[in-house]
Amino acid sequence: MSEDGxxxxxxxxxxxxQQVKDWVHEFAKDxxxxxxxxxxxxxxxPWPVLQEAAKxxxxxxxxxxNQWFEPSGLGIPVAFEELxxxxxxxxLSLVGSGLAAxxxxxTGLPEQIAEWVPEMFGTADEVKLGAFCASExxxxxxxxSIRTRAEYDQAKDEWVINGTKTWATNGGIANVHVVVASVxxxxxxxGQANFIVPPGTPGLSxxxxxxxxxxxxxxxxEVILDNVRVPGACLVGGKDKLDERLARVREGKxxxxxxxxxxxxxxxxxxxxxxxxxxxxxxxxxxxxxxEREQFGKxxxxxQAIAFKLADMKMHLDAARLLVWRAAWMAxxxxxxxxxxGSMAKLYAGETAVxxxxxxxxxxxxxxxxxxxxxxxxxxxxKIFTIFEGTSEIQRLVxxxxxxxxxxx
Numbered sequence: 001m002s003e004d005g006x007x008x009x010x011x012x013x014x015x016x017x018q019q020v021k022d023w024v025h026e027f028a029k030d031x032x033x034x035x036x037x038x039x040x041x042x043x044x045x046p047w048p049v050l051q052e053a054a055k056x057x058x059x060x061x062x063x064x065x066n067q068w069f070e071p072s073g074l075g076i077p078v079a080f081e082e083l084x085x086x087x088x089x090x091x092l093s094l095v096g097s098g099l100a101a102x103x104x105x106x107t108g109l110p111e112q113i114a115e116w117v118p119e120m121f122g123t124a125d126e127v128k129l130g131a132f133c134a135s136e137x138x139x140x141x142x143x144x145s146i147r148t149r150a151e152y153d154q155a156k157d158e159w160v161i162n163g164t165k166t167w168a169t170n171g172g173i174a175n176v177h178v179v180v181a182s183v184x185x186x187x188x189x190x191g192q193a194n195f196i197v198p199p200g201t202p203g204l205s206x207x208x209x210x211x212x213x214x215x216x217x218x219x220x221x222e223v224i225l226d227n228v229r230v231p232g233a234c235l236v237g238g239k240d241k242l243d244e245r246l247a248r249v250r251e252g253k254x255x256x257x258x259x260x261x262x263x264x265x266x267x268x269x270x271x272x273x274x275x276x277x278x279x280x281x282x283x284x285x286x287x288x289x290x291x292e293r294e295q296f297g298k299x300x301x302x303x304q305a306i307a308f309k310l311a312d313m314k315m316h317l318d319a320a321r322l323l324v325w326r327a328a329w330m331a332x333x334x335x336x337x338x339x340x341x342g343s344m345a346k347l348y349a350g351e352t353a354v355x356x357x358x359x360x361x362x363x364x365x366x367x368x369x370x371x372x373x374x375x376x377x378x379x380x381x382x383k384i385f386t387i388f389e390g391t392s393e394i395q396r397l398v399x400x401x402x403x404x405x406x407x408x409x
Contacts, residue, residue, distance in 0.1 A: 011325075017074055020067065024079045027058055028086030036087030039217035040377055045173065046090050046217050047127070054124045059094055061121045064101065073332025077273035077324050084277030088381035089217030091274065096169040096218060097121060099267055100130030100178045103194055107237045116196050120176050131174035133165035133223050140167070141394045143180075144189035148225060150181035152239075157232040159195055161225045164207065167388070171221040172206020175199045179225065183242065190249045194236035203228035214380035267389060268342035269327035272349035275385040276321050279353040282360035282378045283313045289364055306363055313356045320349040340395075340402040347395035350385030357382045 013021065031052055039046040053059035067075030083091040097120045105113050120130030139145040148163025161181050165171065177197040184191030197204055207222025232239060287310055290301030300306045327345040330337065337343075357379035361368035368375045386392045400408040 011322075013074065013078065014072060017070060017072065017078055020075065021078045021082060024058065024082040025085070027053065027056070028082050032083065032086030032090050036090060036217070036374065036377065037371075040087075040089055041216075043211065043216040045093055045170075045219045049090055050093060050127050051124075053094055054122070054127050057124075059121065059127065060124070061101075061118050064098055064121075071332070073329040074325055076270050077276075077328045080270055080273040081277040081280065081321070084274040085281045086277075087217065088274065088278050088378070089215040091277070092169065092215050092218035095270075095274075097128075097130035097174070098270070099132040099169070100174070100176065102267055103132050103178045104196065104236055107194070109236075109238050112196065112233070112236060116176055116198075119199070120174070122175065128175035129170040129173060131168050131170040131172075131177045131223070132180075133168045133171060133177055134180040135167040136164060137166050141391055143192075146180060146182055146189075146192060147185075148179065148181040149185070150179075150183050150193065150195055152183070152232075153229075156229075158229045159232065159235060161195060161197070161203075161228040161230065163225050165223040165225070166207075167210070167220060168223050170219055171223040172209075173219055173221075177204060177223060178236070179223075184246060187246065187249050191246065193242055195230055196234040196236060197225075197228060197230055198234065201228055201230060213383060214377070215384055268346040269324050269331060271385065271389050272320065272324040272327070272345040275346075275349040275353035275382065276317065276324055278378050278382050278385075279313075279317050279320065279349070279356040282353075282357040282375055282382075283310070283317055285373075285375055286310065286313070286360040286363040300363070309359050309363060313359055316352045317356060320345075320352040323348050338402070340399040343390070343395040343398040343402075346385075346390065347392055347399070350382075351392060353382035353385050354379075 031049060035046060035049055039049070050059055057063055064076075067079050070076075080091070080095060083094055101117045101120050104117055108116075119128060122128030134143060134146070136146055136148060139147065146163075148161065148165065150159045150161045152159055161179060163179075163181065165179065168177075171177070176199060179195045179197055180192055181195055182192050203226045205224045205226070207224045209219070209221040212220060235242060287301070290306050290310060291299055293300045301310065323341075323345040327337070327341045329335075330341055357375060360375040361379055364373055364375055367373050370376065390398070397408060
């Protein structure tokens with residue numbers, strides 16, 4: 001405690017967060033990790049794991065909401081690290097609905113949040129999913145190029161949506177889809193909005209399901225929108241706010257950031273935490289292996305070549321976690337990302353996961369290259385973290401623009 005009675009600086013987790021960490025870790029150890037290899041090979045959504053998680057309250061709106069609003073900001077990153085320590089593909093299946101939920105919770109009206117966010121999780125007896133649909137075949141990192149169009153039918157108070165989305169987690173199998181669409185193409189990214197597509201809405205269908213390099217237990221697919229009609233009440237934030245924002249943009253005034261990027265910025269520290277979980281799994285496995293494996297009459301960890309690798313792996317892992325925790329704390333406490341701290345966390349953690357898992361394979365040698373050991377799967381899983389929700393190149397662009405104040409291209 002400081003002299004004025006205020007709590008001093010501490011990196012120690014609160015008792016509540018530590019309890020959640022231990023609880024999630026046990027589930028990851030006992031349920032997720034043993035199932036990782038099977039569902040990676042099957043390349044299917046692990047419904048039995050989702051159902052088991054729902055039964056204990058781990059896959060539920062209450063759990064995610066409680067962790068999201070945890071005062072220190074570390075509830076979500078700590079829990080996500082443990083889940084992805086278990087397995088990234090299953091972990092993403094467990095948290096994939098969160099991005100859609102955040103997109104509504106961040107800017108939605110109270111009645112929209114109350115009605116639709118619970119529908120993205122369901123209940124212990126009926127598990128449901130949410131999907132956030134932003135990327136398109138010609139609009140990945142360049143979200144300003146989104147072509148999916150939403151036009152307002154004033155006579156019926158409905159929005160008519162047409163377009164194709166790609167790389168959508170839970171796309172086509174979700175109960176609720178949240179779709180980013182352009183309402184005024186002339187305004188680029190500033191003319192976009194989010195729309196809730198209720199379950200069973202005619203015109204929405206699943207396109208191609210992707211066969212991926214990693215995170216195979218997480219469903220990723222195209223979403224086709226063919227004259228999809230949704231009620232006016234499904235425009236996230238409401239039409240009054242949209243009209244006001246568009247009017248400000250047309251007058252040349254500043255307006256809040258566009259729909260997709262607001263969602264991604266809020267989620268970047270959590271994505272970094274996922275990457276940290278994978279990196280930690282690989283580091284711990286390689287460390288245990290180096291302590292047991294013998295060559296030339298010694299434990300391989302006794303050789304500098306291996307010990308130095310482990311030292312670097314641990315250093316980068318801890319640094320990545322600290323960046324994630326800083327960004328999560330700032331976001332929870334309303335601190336502005338003045339130096340793109342969210343992008344820093346996601347960038348460094350993602351690249352750390354790739355490097356650490358690669359070094360884990362190297363430490364295991366030939367064993368590490370086979371599917372008999374999990375490090376090759378973790379390496380495959382890690383690569384997506386330098387690509388989705390903003391590539392490493394885009395993160396560096398965001399950081400560069402923020403710290404220089406210049407329009408870096």
